[in-house]
Amino acid sequence: xxxxxQPTEMTATEGAIVQINCTYQTSxxxxxxxxxxxxxxxxxxxxxxxxxxLEEKGRFSSFLSRSKGYSYLxxxxxxxxxxxxxxxxxxxxxxxxxxxxxxxLIIKP
Amino acid sequence: DVKVTQSxxxxxxxxxxxxxxxxxxxxxxxxxxxxxxxxGLGLRLxxxxxxxxxxxxxxxxxxxxxxxxxxxxxSLILESASTNQTSMYLCAxxxxxxxxxxxxxxxxxTRLTVL
Numbered sequence: 001x002x003x004x005x006q007p008t009e010m011t012a013t014e015g016a017i018v019q020i021n022c023t024y025q026t027s028x029x030x031x032x033x034x035x036x037x038x039x040x041x042x043x044x045x046x047x048x049x050x051x052x053x054l055e056e057k058g059r060f061s062s063f064l065s066r067s068k069g070y071s072y073l074x075x076x077x078x079x080x081x082x083x084x085x086x087x088x089x090x091x092x093x094x095x096x097x098x099x100x101x102x103x104x105l106i107i108k109p
Numbered sequence: 110d111v112k113v114t115q116s117x118x119x120x121x122x123x124x125x126x127x128x129x130x131x132x133x134x135x136x137x138x139x140x141x142x143x144x145x146x147x148x149g150l151g152l153r154l155x156x157x158x159x160x161x162x163x164x165x166x167x168x169x170x171x172x173x174x175x176x177x178x179x180x181x182x183x184s185l186i187l188e189s190a191s192t193n194q195t196s197m198y199l200c201a202x203x204x205x206x207x208x209x210x211x212x213x214x215x216x217x218x219t220r221l222t223v224l
Contacts, residue, residue, distance in 0.1 A: 004151060031210055042113075042199065042215035043152075050210070087152070091210065099151030 002026045004100035006088050011106045012078055020073045020086050020103045028093020034062055034073045035087040037102065043087055046073070075105075083107045112136070113216035115200055121222045128187040130219050132200030139205035141183035142213065143167075143175060145196040152199065158183055159205070190223045197221075 003025045012018040024032065031050035035043040049055055049064035049071065061074040073086055085102040092098055116131035134141065139160055144152040144167075154167030156175040164175050172194060176184045183202075187194055197220050201213040 008149075033212065040218075042217050044215070045212040048210060048212060089152075095210075096154070097152075097213070099153075101149055101151045 002090075002092060002098045004088055004090060004098055006086075006100040006103045008101070009104045009106065011108060012075075014078055014080060014107055014109050016078050017074065017076050018078060018105065020075075020088075020105065022071045022073070022088035022100060024069050024071070024088070024090040024098070024100075026090045026092040026098055029066065030091040030093065030095055032062075032064055032071045032091070033087075033089045033097070034071075035089065036084050037087060038084045046086075078107050080107050080109070113200060113202055113214050115198075115216040115219050117219050118217060119220050119222075121224065122187075122190050123224050124191060126190050126223075128190050128221065128223075130185040130187075130198055130200075130221070132183045132185070132202075132216055133181050134183075134200075134202040134214070134216075135181065136202070136204070136214070137180065138202035138214075139180070140203040141177065142201040142203070143173075143183065143185045144199045144201065145169070146199055146218070147196050155185065190221075192223050195221060195223045 006022045034046040037043040047062040054063045059076045087102045088100040089097045113134045142157040143155040158177045174186045200216040203213045204211045
């Protein structure tokens, strides 16, 4: 079956760095998305990776290893506003998104 | 900016009622989606549509139907609401693209409670 695994909850300190991991098993693979979702709000797009390696976008970076079925989202210089859920989703061979349950990130001062 | 709007943020209905959830997008996207989001579970796809009058079942279509009469509007219908349909419902839209992968844009969600 198809599956996405990510930690349920993580806690980090303001100003620090945090890495949110995601492993996936899908029928075929056409890329991996990360979305941010603040409580009670819509998910918003953060990144898309289809090739191996690290893509940096300001304070946020996303990494993909296709051979390991693994991705991570790296958040630097954490701010209180980064408190949110981070959703990992893989695109399968039919270009359908398989979603993880999300990682709730709690930032402490 | 793409804007996806949903008709209600909060809705309370009784068991057996017919429920309509409306979604409108303003960016001429071909693809539209309905998901439900429950604690501890990932987004689960109910139905999606590639074009006007086109619809495809997602992973959990039972108890739901959809309508897409106009490109910008995608409606989710609960024919006879049940308590296990209490959930957050999210609508999304996406540009079809030619040989490219595009992100989905989400509406703010409708939190439906069925009593």
